[in-house]
Amino acid sequence: MSLATEVTSCRSCGGERPRPFLSLGATPIANRLVRADALDAVDPSFPLEVGFCESCALVQLTHVLPADQIFDEDYPYFSSFSDMLVRHAEKHVIDLIESRNLGPDSLVVEVASNDGYLLKAFVERGIPVLGVEPTPGPAAAAREIGVPTREEFFGAELAQRLVDEGLRADVIIANNVMAHVPDLNSFVEGFSLLLKDDGVVSVENPGVGALLAHNEFDTVYHEHFCYFSTIAVEALMRRHGLELVGVTEFPELHGGTLRWRMGRAGAAAPDDSVARVLAAERAAGLDSFERYGSFGAEVSELQGELRALLTDLKAQGKTIAAYGAAAKGATLLNSTGINTELIDFVVDRNVHKQGKYMPGARLPILPAEALQERQPDYLLLLAWNVKNEIMAQQAEYAARGGKFIVPVPRPVVL
Numbered sequence: 001m002s003l004a005t006e007v008t009s010c011r012s013c014g015g016e017r018p019r020p021f022l023s024l025g026a027t028p029i030a031n032r033l034v035r036a037d038a039l040d041a042v043d044p045s046f047p048l049e050v051g052f053c054e055s056c057a058l059v060q061l062t063h064v065l066p067a068d069q070i071f072d073e074d075y076p077y078f079s080s081f082s083d084m085l086v087r088h089a090e091k092h093v094i095d096l097i098e099s100r101n102l103g104p105d106s107l108v109v110e111v112a113s114n115d116g117y118l119l120k121a122f123v124e125r126g127i128p129v130l131g132v133e134p135t136p137g138p139a140a141a142a143r144e145i146g147v148p149t150r151e152e153f154f155g156a157e158l159a160q161r162l163v164d165e166g167l168r169a170d171v172i173i174a175n176n177v178m179a180h181v182p183d184l185n186s187f188v189e190g191f192s193l194l195l196k197d198d199g200v201v202s203v204e205n206p207g208v209g210a211l212l213a214h215n216e217f218d219t220v221y222h223e224h225f226c227y228f229s230t231i232a233v234e235a236l237m238r239r240h241g242l243e244l245v246g247v248t249e250f251p252e253l254h255g256g257t258l259r260w261r262m263g264r265a266g267a268a269a270p271d272d273s274v275a276r277v278l279a280a281e282r283a284a285g286l287d288s289f290e291r292y293g294s295f296g297a298e299v300s301e302l303q304g305e306l307r308a309l310l311t312d313l314k315a316q317g318k319t320i321a322a323y324g325a326a327a328k329g330a331t332l333l334n335s336t337g338i339n340t341e342l343i344d345f346v347v348d349r350n351v352h353k354q355g356k357y358m359p360g361a362r363l364p365i366l367p368a369e370a371l372q373e374r375q376p377d378y379l380l381l382l383a384w385n386v387k388n389e390i391m392a393q394q395a396e397y398a399a400r401g402g403k404f405i406v407p408v409p410r411p412v413v414l
């Protein structure tokens with residue numbers, strides 16, 4: 001097991017060491033679920049601390065793990081499992097086809113294409129695609145549904161090889177991956193190499209503005225090296241000859257997602273959204289350390305409230321379960337000191353997670369049916385980003401008296 005290394009310079013601009021503002025202690029790798037036969041072993045823990053680059057405004061972890069510690073073959077995320085994500089993706093596909101006039105001579109490349117759920121929608125409409133997905137399980141699943149997929153990490157090197165093979169992309173899509181990229185500059189240079197002169201790059205990621213505004217500290221984990229503002233993205237793209245031409249906000253997606261559209265510098269005029277979002281971010285203080293500095297104290301307060309609420313319910317003899325064995329759940333549980341003394345089990349619809357245990361906290365992961373069978377008094381929504389979807393699915397649990405606890409932006413019982 002290799003150790004975490006301390007960041008000495010900014011991952012984007014190469015400037016001075018990012019200034020720390022939030023420490024969540026030493027926690028295990030959030031996506032590394034524990035198998036039943038490994039319950040006796042101690043999960044290795046690594047510092048989880050976030051800093052701010054005072055040169056380019058990029059928020060990033062101050063300690064990082066090597067990529068091979070994170071994207072291993074057990075990586076459990078299969079995207080098709082979220083209904084909301086599938087609907088969001090379908091709409092994006094239709095928007096792109098119409099706005100870019102895509103057809104049989106076009107090429108759509110998706111970076112971190114996962115199990116191919118998004119590219120499949122282009123394939124069904126006769127538009128050529130190429131997926132790039134480094135994790136073997138999802139890559140194989142994508143090929144099975146007819147989505148050609150390279151099982152590799154994306155960067156300048158792969159982009160150049162694709163160009164040498166005669167490929168250039170009309171559209172490059174990178175959703176929820178940029179935060180995971182160890183070499184940001186190679187990644188974005190790859191966009192620049194592979195993109196046709198009039199092509200468009202579409203990048204989606206939860207925004208750091210929403211993270212701060214809604215206390216979404218649990219979206220911090222070792223796999224997320226960076227937390228992006230539009231200010232930081234603009235600087236990163238410009239360094240590689242790309243220009244921000246549009247920003248779309250999706251407040252309900254992953255706690256507040258931004259979609260940035262880039263073209264080659266000078267190829268197309270930016271729309272009004274770019275100036276508007278940049279001004280709003282500056283007004284919110286996302287370009288200065290001051291705003292980030294107060295965030296650490298806000299998080300400690302929230303964690304204290306949540307722990308007190310659960311401890312109090314437990315003292316009253318109530319039973320508590322959790323919903324959503326995702327990475328953010330692991331951060332929330334482990335950084336707040338919540339384990340099986342307070343919560344009996346966690347449910348998740350993903351069959352690949354069931355039968356395993358949350359890292360650190362060691363909650364057993366059961367199918368959602370366990371809620372009907374065991375009817376716990378309270379259900380802590382670790383997957384609060386899809387709380388409406390979960391509460392609709394669990395109408396029967398609620399009808400039988402079950403209550404929901406939403407942990408952020410402040411713990412509340414519904």
Ligand SMILES: [Zn+2]
Pocket residue numbers: 010011012013014015053054055056057058
């Ligand atoms: Zn920087």
